[in-house]
Amino acid sequence: MEEKRTEAAIRAAVEAILFAAGGSVEAARLASALELDPGEMEDILRRMELRYEEEDRGIRLVELENSWQLCTKTEHYEELIRVVKQPRKYILTEVLLETLSIVAYKQPVTKLEIEKIRGVKSDHAVNKLVEYGLIEEVGRLDAPGRPILFGTTEDFLRSFGISSVEELPKASPEQIEDFKEEAEEELGQKGAGQKEMGQAPEKDSDEA
Amino acid sequence: MEEKRTEAAIRAAVEAILFAAGGSVEAARLASALELDPGEMEDILRRMELRYEEEDRGIRLVELENSWQLCTKTEHYEELIRVVKQPRKYILTEVLLETLSIVAYKQPVTKLEIEKIRGVKSDHAVNKLVEYGLIEEVGRLDAPGRPILFGTTEDFLRSFGISSVEELPKASPEQIEDFKEEAEEELGQKGAGQKEMGQAPEKDSDEA
Amino acid sequence: MGIPVKLPAFEGPLDLLLHLIESNKIDIYDIPIVTITDQYMEYIQAMEKKDLNIMSEFLVMAATLLEIKAKMLLPAEVNEEGEEIDPRADLVERLLEYKLYKFMAAQLKARRNQAGQSFYREADIPKEVASYIEPVDMEKLIGDLTLAKLDAVFRDVLRRSVDKIDPVRSGFGEIEMEEVSLEDRISYVEETLKKEPRTSFRKLLEGKKRRGKMQVIVTFLAVLELMKTGKLTVKQEETFGEIYIEWEKTPAGEGNDKAVPAAGAGETEEQGA
Numbered sequence: 001m002e003e004k005r006t007e008a009a010i011r012a013a014v015e016a017i018l019f020a021a022g023g024s025v026e027a028a029r030l031a032s033a034l035e036l037d038p039g040e041m042e043d044i045l046r047r048m049e050l051r052y053e054e055e056d057r058g059i060r061l062v063e064l065e066n067s068w069q070l071c072t073k074t075e076h077y078e079e080l081i082r083v084v085k086q087p088r089k090y091i092l093t094e095v096l097l098e099t100l101s102i103v104a105y106k107q108p109v110t111k112l113e114i115e116k117i118r119g120v121k122s123d124h125a126v127n128k129l130v131e132y133g134l135i136e137e138v139g140r141l142d143a144p145g146r147p148i149l150f151g152t153t154e155d156f157l158r159s160f161g162i163s164s165v166e167e168l169p170k171a172s173p174e175q176i177e178d179f180k181e182e183a184e185e186e187l188g189q190k191g192a193g194q195k196e197m198g199q200a201p202e203k204d205s206d207e208a
Numbered sequence: 209m210e211e212k213r214t215e216a217a218i219r220a221a222v223e224a225i226l227f228a229a230g231g232s233v234e235a236a237r238l239a240s241a242l243e244l245d246p247g248e249m250e251d252i253l254r255r256m257e258l259r260y261e262e263e264d265r266g267i268r269l270v271e272l273e274n275s276w277q278l279c280t281k282t283e284h285y286e287e288l289i290r291v292v293k294q295p296r297k298y299i300l301t302e303v304l305l306e307t308l309s310i311v312a313y314k315q316p317v318t319k320l321e322i323e324k325i326r327g328v329k330s331d332h333a334v335n336k337l338v339e340y341g342l343i344e345e346v347g348r349l350d351a352p353g354r355p356i357l358f359g360t361t362e363d364f365l366r367s368f369g370i371s372s373v374e375e376l377p378k379a380s381p382e383q384i385e386d387f388k389e390e391a392e393e394e395l396g397q398k399g400a401g402q403k404e405m406g407q408a409p410e411k412d413s414d415e416a
Numbered sequence: 417m418g419i420p421v422k423l424p425a426f427e428g429p430l431d432l433l434l435h436l437i438e439s440n441k442i443d444i445y446d447i448p449i450v451t452i453t454d455q456y457m458e459y460i461q462a463m464e465k466k467d468l469n470i471m472s473e474f475l476v477m478a479a480t481l482l483e484i485k486a487k488m489l490l491p492a493e494v495n496e497e498g499e500e501i502d503p504r505a506d507l508v509e510r511l512l513e514y515k516l517y518k519f520m521a522a523q524l525k526a527r528r529n530q531a532g533q534s535f536y537r538e539a540d541i542p543k544e545v546a547s548y549i550e551p552v553d554m555e556k557l558i559g560d561l562t563l564a565k566l567d568a569v570f571r572d573v574l575r576r577s578v579d580k581i582d583p584v585r586s587g588f589g590e591i592e593m594e595e596v597s598l599e600d601r602i603s604y605v606e607e608t609l610k611k612e613p614r615t616s617f618r619k620l621l622e623g624k625k626r627r628g629k630m631q632v633i634v635t636f637l638a639v640l641e642l643m644k645t646g647k648l649t650v651k652q653e654e655t656f657g658e659i660y661i662e663w664e665k666t667p668a669g670e671g672n673d674k675a676v677p678a679a680g681a682g683e684t685e686e687q688g689a
Binding site: 016019020022071072074077080081084085087088090092093094095097098100101102104105116117118119124131132133134155156158159160162168 | 566
């Protein structure tokens, strides 16, 4: 349209076109839109490619089989992440805490065992804990279906300042027996010890 | 993350972020992602704004009420539409434009106020403008019935190439005076503008 | 002036008035109210009366015009400064303001055409950025959780687990009918929430030796019932997540409290816990 455009004006037009196009545009299409011969277009694009490598540019011009496209420089991904990604918020809810304690003290443990203790399906809690990196698969149980055995991660142990699972106070079978006895006793007394029992568990419920 | 970034590196990061984001990004968000204080960020953005005006750039940095965005320079429109399809624009009838201008200049404004100025019910026009994303609810008037207050959106600024509502000439009494003078002048020319005036409203009679 | 056979449509009465003023080449500050009123009336009489809503707006203006016309015939009123009040003044102001916005609308239109020549971009977040997952900050996640606390949680889990198993075992052969009344549970929930306005469903079940299924179900029903009456709100952030219950302090709640005596049967003893 203009009589004699400067190369700068052509470069600007190419930038505008590629910016708005989003995807890649064939060099031939650019040449015809800008009324340039293909060779000239190619030369300009090559020169532009170099200019985009300058320090103060955040985008770069890339060629993909005779098509050209603008894209974000990978160097700036980190900053971009900080803008587009909402920081995740993780909380150990009561459910997660409960499940985590089971894995911690009974590891290696299958999901079925966890569910048996908790009395409810625990897929969600187990998945979340795995996602959070608190527990992980530590093997498979040699049983039908070869269920996954879960254990706590090293990161988890480290954050408590302990180096191995051995250091966790184990809930031994005897302890479980104790609990059963305790429970039976209470049943016998029907509500006599209720007040004490009622207090203990409540304390943790607000930890979520 | 880096010890000492050059301003060029920051400019590059801003370009990368705005290019990838597509939409506008708040200055405050940029500042926090780039670990700059808001004043510093603002200065850099202002300097960038100028740099984009250079001849070989096809895009420009625009401010939309404390947010920033990249868009193509209007100068390249001709070349652009040869390659890139024009995004579909909805038609703004006279009725819609009239209503929009009332919202733009008098915001925040209730529908009742709009209707008082226009002398006609304006539900349809207001709803359409909301649907087009040009105006939105910005609050409620502390009056009986708590009527909705409308204001213009960021998309309005974009669609009309305005950086900030502040930029719009406020419909002040003085301006109305100016306008009266203008109207008187028109009267001097006696009916010169008649043709346009007579035609305009007919088009959108369906809007009423 | 005759009304054209094909009537142009106007946005409203102000639009029509402006049109009449302009086509009559009238000074807006000195509207010949009789002429304009006549023309206006002629126009609305010729108007199609299909839309009453639109018609009514034109009629309101007609009334205004007639009122002005009448006032013009009377001796002029004067204001505090002794100046004569022009009955047309308000109308003129309105017309000018309306005209101002029409003018601004035209300016906006021009700006839009100009701005429409700028192109924006769709968001294009690189795959690596989009799929990036923030690493877990173990320290933050663990927070103030200690081994002692974890141990306590585990003991509590075990205890409840045993509690759950035993009634079943001991119940073999002699299946007990568990009497749980909804009314009692409602009053229990109310009492608990009054002491602790924010709690969880789990906590409502705590302190109960025997968390029979019926107990859970009836407590849940009690919560639903109280939710329905607006006494509490319930929030669950994710599927299978904790159900949080919040007491809504409404004055209505107090009257109801009296209706349900606090010292009921069975379950109410937990209130002491």
